[in-house]
Amino acid sequence: MPPPAAIERQIEQLGISPKQKERARQTFSKSATCAGFIDSSTGRFIKPGNLGARDESSAVQERDKDRTGGGGGSGTGDLELDPLLIALLKKVPSPENGWPGPSRVRWFRTFAMNVSQIYDADGEPVEMKIDLDKEAAK
16 A cells, blocks of 8 residues: 555545545545455555456346345345445444444545545545534433
């Protein structure tokens, strides 16, 4: 991976405010690691194993399993989302395990930043503020 300063320069060129560039870099790095785009032993970018080429028949079989709830599918149904967003969605804990507010806020910030990276037009980033309202939780 490039050094943090290089990533932050690129992030700033993409329209992230200078005050947020360090946090954006950290979020980018964590997201890439969670999605399997960074080799944990070398720290280098890699193509995750789940993104390899497949023949059409296996893709159709997997899609059919997803629609019917059959085992072995990716569990994404008909969602045609960027693999990074799908990886982040898979990180949402089950209701039985709970999800503390601060962790939830961090996840939503990560998700929002990645949605912005994927969908926002160059030079027109959408800025979002996601905070935990402790007063409303009482």
